[in-house]
Amino acid sequence: MTDEKSLEGWAPEIPDAATLAEVVDRAFDYRGDVTVMLDDGRELVGYLFNRTRDVAEPFVQMFERENAGPSRVPYARIRAIRFTGRDTAAGNSYAAWLRSREAAKAASSSPGA
């Protein structure tokens, strides 16, 4: 993992299209579920796996948690994106594994083990 802080829990304001594009990019890079709030008040919860910007009507694609999917949502319908799911890429499992292995070795070599 990089040292960059996880975006888990982030709920950015989206005042304009430029900010929306940036937040969508962050959501695309995020390895957890997000909640996408639409212009009709609906909320889609799921994994945002793609965004296509260079077309007449930019859109994102998601696997919703409760549907087989994938679903497609135009940028124009998005009012907010919240980073609500656990960031599955966060943490340092390699270091954690090394620590647990060292601990296991120490335990097995201690008297009475």
Added chain:
Amino acid sequence: MSVPLSQMWTVATYVLGQKLRGHTRYPLVLMLEPLFRCNLACAGCGKIQYPGHVLRKHLTVEQCLAAVEECGAPMVSIPGGEPLMYPEIGPLVKALVARRKYVYLCTNAILLKEKLQAGLFTPSKYLSFSVHMDGLREEHDEAVCRDGVFDQAVEGIKEALRRGFRVTTNTTLFDNASPIRMQMFFDEMMDLGVEGMMLSPGYSYSKAPDQEHFLRRQKTNELFAKMLANPKKRWKFNQSPLFLQFLMGKQDFECTPWGNPTYNLFGWQRPCYLLQEGYATTFKELMQTTRWEEYGRKSGNEKCQDCMVHCGHEPTAVNHTFSSWRGFRDTVAATVTGRL
């Protein structure tokens, strides 16, 4: 080198056919990822960090076969995730073999013995189990973050060989690799009886837990030059000798990101197996709308500067073989003499 003649012939005629038709961009190996789920969580892997509901999903056999047809590559590599956890892996492999695709099923082999005993697969020249082995027992178990996996993989290899399957190994090297230990590993794999070994430096996935041990370009050259300086005749490598020379610093190749296109749950991955910058719905869309000039070392893209991974550079090596007499001569010489 250990690639069977029939496979060499298939690849050679395919590449020459592409060249005769004037195609400058063509796929060589389809990287087909039917699922992201895995029974390991290796420190250097950035492929499996997804929410549970995504990990529980997988492609259908029909989706996989449609991608294979659309792509047209003569070889199909099935990584993942762990493909032996894919519930339809037997029917998928059977269908690919029936289409005369050379299949490399890339597995950590934890489930291999069990699946073989269940009769899921039939030996074929088109099917090779490519077993993930990152070195001798100590190095491998450390790389996969679990003790005992090396021994399980060896058991799986032995069972597959006993049943007459083709078995190769695939090894990812990081900056803590020891040339001498790797040479011992080559001996051990040859003693086991594997057909050939595939080597590659790792890629620094931004989502991988371990970011400290990825090789930089110069270190890659030094490691491979030491490791392969005097290759034993008995060491067989299941890959282009020119690619190995590239890793040793004896060849200078650019990346061919479209050479090993990747298809998975999300679609056709842009631009390559390693970087995830978006997905195309069709293979044609991937090829036509990806800004290929933005990738590879010469592009200046910082994500590509230290990358020497097989999926981008082995297609370049293969293309080089068929692009000039020198390339052809170098490949033949290395293949015949075993010298790199």
